[in-house]
Amino acid sequence: MIFKREPVILQVALFALFNLLAAFGVIGWSCAQIAAVNAAVAAAFGVITRRLVTPLSDPRDAHGRRLAPAGGGQDDDRSYR
Numbered sequence: 001m002i003f004k005r006e007p008v009i010l011q012v013a014l015f016a017l018f019n020l021l022a023a024f025g026v027i028g029w030s031c032a033q034i035a036a037v038n039a040a041v042a043a044a045f046g047v048i049t050r051r052l053v054t055p056l057s058d059p060r061d062a063h064g065r066r067l068a069p070a071g072g073g074q075d076d077d078r079s080y081r
Contacts (some may be wrong), residue, residue, distance in 0.1 A: 008049055011041060011045035014045075015041065015042075018038065019038075
């Protein structure tokens, strides 16, 4: 599902759609209304994107097994296996 892999693509598509519809007069929104919709979409997708792509403090694989740094030590490179 593209939403779980690329939520930012959907966010940008919604921005483009709302702004183009308003620019060509298809919808009669004011600049303030367009800004409010853009802010709401950005906030919603920001939360979703952070949840989907931000590494966790206790990373686990799809089966719930704990992941460890590739070197096995206290590396700060954040590469996990």
